[in-house]
Amino acid sequence: MIRDLLLGRSRFKDFLASPEGIPTNILSERLSRLLEHRVVTQVPATSGGRHLAYRLTKKGEALGAIILAMRDWGLVWEKGTRAGLVPMQVT
Amino acid sequence: MIRDLLLGRSRFKDFLASPEGIPTNILSERLSRLLEHRVVTQVPATSGGRHLAYRLTKKGEALGAIILAMRDWGLVWEKGTRAGLVPMQVT
């Protein structure tokens, strides 16, 4: 999920669509906790629309370093680790 | 515990003595799993003695990068994070 956010995904449905197959209740609870710890914030998904999108805060973006370190470790030391995650464009 | 190993601690009792206060059964089970995944290996603690010590493998040492990334994140973003961990001397 954090990975999804780092990849630029931001909508509830995007997270649901991820290959893990997370149930809505779990996703919802996790988002609450991330909001609580200010790792993500909510922003309007579309201008004027009623739906919300989730964006990483600076604090959340900083987690990228950890995720990348884990990814690298996996690629080097664990067979079968796939490298889907590429650092996001800072556009 | 990985942190302890990175700091050069290697004995069962050393891990037990850590401030977390881990019970023997949990510690034992975790060491088994780390052995299984070849993150640690067993070596004789004293030459000739019957006791064992645990040492990180290369794979295990590589986890240091992740631990440090987490430590750094904590120091920057979470108040009250203490910085006990300093990278080990490569002697």
Added chain:
DNA sequence: CGGTATCCACATTGATACTG
């Protein structure tokens, strides 16, 4: 000292149904 063996408490997960 370095573990095993029990047993219980609690947190996390997951499936599923329902709602504004």
Added chain:
DNA sequence: CAGTATCAATGTGGATACCG
């Protein structure tokens, strides 16, 4: 679409007692 509400299943952790 974006959740909330239940409930059962599983995992993980912790206390404690015991053993070679």
